Amino acid sequence: DVKVTQSSRYLVKRTGEKVFLECVQDMDHENMFWYRQDPGLGLRLIYFSYDVKMKEKGDIPEGYSVSREKKERFSLILESASTNQTSMYLCASSFRKDIFTRNEKLFFGSGTQLSVL
Amino acid sequence: AQSVTQLDSHVSVSEGTPVLLRCNYSSSYSPSLFWYVQHPNKGLQLLLKYTSAATLVKGINGFEAEFKKSETSFHLTKPSAHMSDAAEYFCVVSDQSGGGADGLTFGKGTHLIIQP
Incomplete structure (x- = not known):
């Protein structure tokens, strides 16, 4: 089975801190995604990547950046954490069948609950 | 453009x-169209997926969903609820024409609540 591992289950940070959320997948998937999940809002896409060193903005990229130096690892960076970034962060990965098909089955990590005080 | 509406934020049923x-x-x-399930403190897991084949799709754990184009619906059903079904369920649509950037x-x- 595919395993998507997020490095921390819970994180507490101070306003203004730089925060790194790490995600690793073990199935050689091309696609990786970062979502945030907030009650009543569902999942919203922050950033995604279709290949190493490639990144694209999602629907809510402001205040975030990402890094994909290796195929298996996709990092989410909060440059200067703010209280409105308190949320559950979910990483996902998927196999890309071809360049025309982007939405194969997603495999999710267990999430990182980030609290910014 | 695409959109998806889950008509109930909470559903409560009795076991069985x-x-x-x-x-x-x-x-x-x-x-x-997809249905994902999220159990407490877990990531999302795919329940089932519709991609223009049979309109009745069977998924894991006894769930199924029927694609009805005339009603633009994709309701998720299960004949008999089990306590372990208590979770958050997400309906997802993809037509690669819009919606989220992906x-x-x-x-x-x-949120599905199962009463004993």
Whole structure:
């Protein structure tokens, strides 16, 4: 089975801190995604990547950046954490069948609950 | 443009009774539709997927969903609820024409409560 591992289950940070959320997948998937999940809002896409060193903005990229130096690892960076970034962060990965098909089955990590005080 | 509406934020049923979680979508193209489940403190897991084959789709754990184009619906059902079904359920639509930047649009979720 595919395993998507997020490095921390819970994180507490101070306003203004730089925060790194790490995600690793073990199935050689091309696609990786970062979502945030907030009650009543569902999942919203922050950033995604279709290949190493490639990144694209999602629907809510402001205040975030990402890094994909290796195929298996996709990092989410909060440059200067703010209280409105308190949320559950979910990483996902998927196999890309071809360049025309982007939405194969997603495999999710267990999430990182980030609290910014 | 595409959108998805989960008609109930919370659904409560008794153990052993049927489950119905409602989802309506809009899409300019032939969509792919998914249901994901999220158990407490876990990531999302795919329950089932519709991609223009059979309109009745069977998933894991006894769940199934029927694609009804005329009603633009993709409701999730299970004949008999089990306590382990208590979770958050997300309906997702994809037509690769819009929605989220990755082509996926997530519903806001339905919290399923199972009463003993």
